[in-house]
Amino acid sequence: MASLRDFYMRTPDDPKYRANQVEIADDLEATIQGIRMTLFTNKGEVLGDPDFGVSLNNYLFEFSIDPFAVAREAADQINRYVGETRKRKIEVKPSIYADQTSNRDILVLLIDVPEVKNSIAIFYD
Secondary structure: OOOOOEEOOOOOOOOOOOOOOOEEOOHHHHHHHHHHHHHHOOOOOOOOOOOOOOOHHHHOOOOOOOHHHHHHHHHHHHHHHOHHHHOOOOEEEEEEEEEOOOOEEEEEEEEEOOOOOOOEEEEEO
16 A cells, blocks of 8 residues: 655644654645645646635635635535545534624634544634
């Protein structure tokens, strides 16, 4: 059985960053990195696949966002492009929090990966 190998992509501001690591062989870490890459890539940035990515920046200054549509798009992209989703069921749930101090709403995508104790939260306001 072939073992998984991928580039290590955590940045120094990540609390789980490990200096001097170049590759990963853990499929859970590969799943988390794949989810992050899918969410933070804009459509059209990947040569050969213009449909890859969620383009979260497009929602940044929108006045009316359907949080369920954003969650569906994120879930569709994750299930399509993150290969490890064939082994585990990943769920994406939207949540809106009102920020009283700045009079705005904050959209949070809660991403549940079965082996991870806490949901991965992507904050976007």
